[in-house]
Amino acid sequence: MKKALKTPTMKDIARITGVTQATVSYAINDSEYISETVKKRVLDTADELGYIPNLVARNLKKRTTNTIGIVVPDVMNSYYNEMVKYNEKITRELDYFTFICNTMHDADIEDWYIISLIQQKVAGVIICYGLTNRACYKKLYKHNIPFVAIDDEVSDEEGEAPCVLLNNIKGSFLVVQHFISLGIKKIAYCSEPLYNMALRDRYEGFKVAMKEFGLPIKDEMVYIAKEDNEYEKIELGYIATKEILAKGKPEGIFASTDQMAFGVIKRLNELKIKVPQDIAVIGYDNVPFSSVISPSLTTINQPIMTMCIQGTDTLFKVIRREEEIKRKITLEPSIVIRQSAP
Amino acid sequence: MKKALKTPTMKDIARITGVTQATVSYAINDSEYISETVKKRVLDTADELGYIPNLVARNLKKRTTNTIGIVVPDVMNSYYNEMVKYNEKITRELDYFTFICNTMHDADIEDWYIISLIQQKVAGVIICYGLTNRACYKKLYKHNIPFVAIDDEVSDEEGEAPCVLLNNIKGSFLVVQHFISLGIKKIAYCSEPLYNMALRDRYEGFKVAMKEFGLPIKDEMVYIAKEDNEYEKIELGYIATKEILAKGKPEGIFASTDQMAFGVIKRLNELKIKVPQDIAVIGYDNVPFSSVISPSLTTINQPIMTMCIQGTDTLFKVIRREEEIKRKITLEPSIVIRQSAP
DNA sequence: CTGTTAGCGCATTCAA
DNA sequence: TTGAATGCGCTAACAG
Numbered sequence: 001m002k003k004a005l006k007t008p009t010m011k012d013i014a015r016i017t018g019v020t021q022a023t024v025s026y027a028i029n030d031s032e033y034i035s036e037t038v039k040k041r042v043l044d045t046a047d048e049l050g051y052i053p054n055l056v057a058r059n060l061k062k063r064t065t066n067t068i069g070i071v072v073p074d075v076m077n078s079y080y081n082e083m084v085k086y087n088e089k090i091t092r093e094l095d096y097f098t099f100i101c102n103t104m105h106d107a108d109i110e111d112w113y114i115i116s117l118i119q120q121k122v123a124g125v126i127i128c129y130g131l132t133n134r135a136c137y138k139k140l141y142k143h144n145i146p147f148v149a150i151d152d153e154v155s156d157e158e159g160e161a162p163c164v165l166l167n168n169i170k171g172s173f174l175v176v177q178h179f180i181s182l183g184i185k186k187i188a189y190c191s192e193p194l195y196n197m198a199l200r201d202r203y204e205g206f207k208v209a210m211k212e213f214g215l216p217i218k219d220e221m222v223y224i225a226k227e228d229n230e231y232e233k234i235e236l237g238y239i240a241t242k243e244i245l246a247k248g249k250p251e252g253i254f255a256s257t258d259q260m261a262f263g264v265i266k267r268l269n270e271l272k273i274k275v276p277q278d279i280a281v282i283g284y285d286n287v288p289f290s291s292v293i294s295p296s297l298t299t300i301n302q303p304i305m306t307m308c309i310q311g312t313d314t315l316f317k318v319i320r321r322e323e324e325i326k327r328k329i330t331l332e333p334s335i336v337i338r339q340s341a342p
Numbered sequence: 343m344k345k346a347l348k349t350p351t352m353k354d355i356a357r358i359t360g361v362t363q364a365t366v367s368y369a370i371n372d373s374e375y376i377s378e379t380v381k382k383r384v385l386d387t388a389d390e391l392g393y394i395p396n397l398v399a400r401n402l403k404k405r406t407t408n409t410i411g412i413v414v415p416d417v418m419n420s421y422y423n424e425m426v427k428y429n430e431k432i433t434r435e436l437d438y439f440t441f442i443c444n445t446m447h448d449a450d451i452e453d454w455y456i457i458s459l460i461q462q463k464v465a466g467v468i469i470c471y472g473l474t475n476r477a478c479y480k481k482l483y484k485h486n487i488p489f490v491a492i493d494d495e496v497s498d499e500e501g502e503a504p505c506v507l508l509n510n511i512k513g514s515f516l517v518v519q520h521f522i523s524l525g526i527k528k529i530a531y532c533s534e535p536l537y538n539m540a541l542r543d544r545y546e547g548f549k550v551a552m553k554e555f556g557l558p559i560k561d562e563m564v565y566i567a568k569e570d571n572e573y574e575k576i577e578l579g580y581i582a583t584k585e586i587l588a589k590g591k592p593e594g595i596f597a598s599t600d601q602m603a604f605g606v607i608k609r610l611n612e613l614k615i616k617v618p619q620d621i622a623v624i625g626y627d628n629v630p631f632s633s634v635i636s637p638s639l640t641t642i643n644q645p646i647m648t649m650c651i652q653g654t655d656t657l658f659k660v661i662r663r664e665e666e667i668k669r670k671i672t673l674e675p676s677i678v679i680r681q682s683a684p
Numbered sequence: 685c686t687g688t689t690a691g692c693g694c695a696t697t698c699a700a
Numbered sequence: 701t702t703g704a705a706t707g708c709g710c711t712a713a714c715a716g
Binding site for chain 2: 007050052053054055056057059060065067070074075076078081082084085088089092097098099100102109112113115116119120121142143144232234236262264265268269286289291292293294
């Protein structure tokens with residue numbers, strides 16, 4: 001059990017200052033039961049020694065940590081990393097640390113991370129966009145780790161947990177509605193694999209809306225990717241467009257994520273098909289780039305900041321045992337109209 | 343000191359199996375000095391109880407942890423988050439955990455994170471794109487936390503550390519060279535604030551190359567943002583373009599990052615200025631979107647994957663005390679020619 | 685106010 | 701091979 005050079009501990013400070021280690025602890029933790037003079041002496045030598053508290057020891061003693069885990073499919077995806085950024089900020093401001101858990105929708109990686117987070121004794125976990133491996137929810141629940149799910153619903157059987165939900169059904173409805181308001185009825189749909197509830201709901205919402213407006217859904221106008229391990233999301237949209245155009249002539253393409261929509265537009269641009277004149281395109285997520293691409297992308301905006309604030313807020317309430325919340329919050333999306341479907 | 347419900351510990355397993363806690367430890371850690379029969383009994387009850395080792399305790403005992411910190415300016419930036427993703431992957435495969443430290447170039451946040459990482463007793467730190475607060479390097483060094491700097495150089499005075507460097511001077515040279523090969527001599531330069539070595543070197547490289555090719559650098563053709571707290575990078579490029587066009591008529595614009603280049607193109611598109619016919623644009627970083635935007639972006643490619651592998655590899659060598667490395671690795675960039683400057 | 689004491693859960697030395 | 705004992709560095713009763 002070799003180890004780095006020793007860093008000063010409370011014991012060292014105690015020895016030098018001529019008090020007990022407990023007294024040092026009081027001083028460091030600014031206890032009210034300690035004289036100013038002793039405190040000053042202790043803190044001065046602590047300073048001199050460059051003392052930095054050992055959180056591992058403190059955590060062991062307190063039987064809890066000031067770390068949380070954030071589980072996310074892919075930090076490289078614009079939509080997901082926005083979530084990471086906001087959450088990191090909120091968490092940091094509460095003096096908590098964040099373990100980043102990038103799962104790539106892989107059930108085994110999810111499992112490894114959840115187990116490891118439990119071992120690390122994290123105070124809580126934020127799960128963004130759902131877990132492929134549903135058994136993981138049970139593990140967290142069983143081991144008493146508070147968690148919130150953002151944009152995914154956790155059933156009571158999997159472990160009661162607060163959720164911040166987005167009305168994805170409504171979002172898809174807004175898309176179809178907008179297409180129709182443009183006089184577009186031949187609408188194609190493309191999506192990455194239906195990994196999580198959000199994607200399933202978007203697809204479901206599309207079907208519901210089409211039905212509601214009395215429009216048929218033709219199989220050849222729907223492209224749901226099987227596996228995307230080999231492709232980037234953008235590439236997926238590109239491929240989807242190829243497939244769709246090979247089989248039919250839509251007037252509008254609804255991509256279930258902006259990333260895919262970028263691929264769609266890329267392909268259409270290459271084919272010199274005019275967007276939106278020949279084919280209009282609508283995405284979903286309103287990632288920063290959607291306003292940069294040309295034509296700029298009409299898309300569905302999600303209140304990500306609000307989702308994070310609500311989610312983190314709820315998580316910390318549970319961590320602090322202020323409430324035993326199982327509340328579900330549902331937020332509403334809105335449509336952002338830009339050039340690709342004006 | 344309230345606490346969550348108790349989870350089973352080695353002691354519990356010991357009591358139930360009728361052995362000592364030490365024996366349980368042997369079994370769990372697969373020690374060679376334990377009989378198969380006892381080991382099986384122990385592991386079985388461990389399983390039954392759903393035992394999960396407490397890493398906090400283990401870490402305290404071993405006086406080291408299996409966590410590292412990754413310090414990065416902004417996970418929402420495509421260029422930076424690629425680094426996070428690769429590093430997370432490599433680190434996870436080594437059974438290590440990653441604390442994400444998002445600094446937004448803020449010296450205070452950097453300081454908070456570095457101090458906290460020391461408190462958390464991380465095994466090492468990966469610093470991407472440099473720290474604004476140079477004193478932080480000294481702290482890590484003083485507290486004996488191994489670290490590597492990626493795309494930043496750490497002086498010996500700040501604490502000797504291995505670095506993975508990129509030849510940013512060369513990258514800028516390639517840009518200027520390419521402009522000239524296109525017959526473009528009136529080249530404008532725009533950059534976000536010169537936070538780190540990479541950005542300073544790119545600017546420096548631009549000046550050096552211009553000089554080498556005998557071209558003048560006019561003040562009005564250079565836009566270095568002062569502060570960008572209020573703006574997104576893309577917005578910065580947008581603003582920079584306004585400023586530059588107000589003062590002159592460049593034939594080419596060199597943006598020090600792709601993000602800024604996107605803003606440049608956005609503005610030019612709005613003004614119906616044709617890219618590259620009227621003004622050619624070259625970025626830097628080769629982020630995934632650079633191939634998606636239209637016109638697609640000519641840019642400088644950085645071997646990010648290699649940087650991560652080299653960086654992490656070096657860090658873990660130091661962590662394992664295999665070598666006391668202070669080596670500096672320099673990688674070379676290359677130009678990717680696309681439509682914006684064909 | 686300060687010292688004494690007792691662990692937190694685990695790994696590891698030394699005996700047996 | 702297993703048990704007993706020790707301590708990692710810290711917090712928090714409790715006693716004085």
